[in-house]
């Protein structure tokens with residue numbers, strides 16, 4: 105049976121198609137209803153697509169517990185994969201790779217899938233997240249190539265354009281990205297992922313006042329969006345205030361929006377740690393009690409190494425919380441994890457993630473010179489540890505601050521220029537300049 109976009113599913117149940125279409129709408133518009141599909145997993149246990157979507161939802165979780173939940177649906181899917189069509193089987197296989205910690209294999213399969221079935225925007229959305237795991241800035245050209253290949257078929261979909269605009273942004277094509285994101289909003293007003301591209305563009309262009317105003321106007325839409333994007337888009341808005349050195353206002357986002365909804369998702373924890381780390385680099389004193397409560401909260405997750413991007417955040421939080429034994433244990437587990445890997449994943453972990461994690465701990469303890477030396481060796485490959493361009497800028501800023509704090513004047517001046525992608529310095533960058 106086919107869905108409204110012409111994709112074939114191995115089912116003759118209109119209810120299954122309806123469930124699949126509801127999930128697609130909620131995933132693409134980033135609505136909270138996306139999790140509703142879990143309620144249908146047992147009812148439609150013979151639908152591989154529904155089992156795949158349930159597995160993917162948990163795989164987004166980035167914790168050991170979430171992976172265990174995902175493996176339940178993957179196990180169920182293995183029993184029915186024989187009866188599925190080629191596209192459904194390929195999607196399922198890519199999710200197995202994702203679950204097995206092989207994001208590059210997953211990406212290759214999803215790239216193949218969308219080039220053959222370009223209307224499968226759910227698979228495109230999963231692929232976008234796999235690029236996040238591989239480092240979205242690093243994978244930017246690959247992301248853009250994959251989406252350019254399906255542009256003609258999808259150019260009138262606001263949801264497709266929101267992802268396409270983000271791929272353009274990650275490749276530094278800011279004006280084109282903004283145009284595509286604005287068109288995406290014109291087509292689908294409730295499109296927080298397009299707002300997300302817009303936030304990246306204004307941040308990267310250093311147009312802070314304009315960006316702040318536009319994001320504030322969209323904020324009411326995020327209120328009704330899913331938990332992850334509500335947190336992340338508000339994190340972006342907080343960064344705008346931070347760039348303008350409105351530190352108190354930026355700090356208020358930690359409890360008022362980013363960590364507001366509970367239980368916290370990993371993205372909320374990472375956004376909160378990232379904001380606090382950046383606030384410290386802007387000269388703000390983060391209350392120790394807050395670091396302590398975040399340290400306690402993320403301790404369990406810090407023991408699971410998922411991507412270097414996540415681990416560096418966890419390690420920084422543990423160190424700032426003064427949780428020395430937990431910190432040492434998590435550092436050890438990162439090295440063990442790195443040693444257990446194979447192929448590309450091992451190379452990135454060994455050569456980039458582990459040094460970054462160590463450097464993050466050193467910086468958090470005020471050992472700026474040691475941190476700068478450790479970070480210097482990996483800073484040009486930092487976009488391979490996972491995360492987007494704006495997210496890994498955290499580590500670039502950290503390197504700058506470590507250079508500044510250890511009296512490396514020439515390196516600091518040079519690196520500050522490299523760091524800025526805007527025509528003139530923002531107030532935050534001016535502040536850093538004054539410290540050199």
Ligand SMILES: [Fe+2]
Nearest residue numbers: 300336492494
């Ligand atoms: Fe972002």
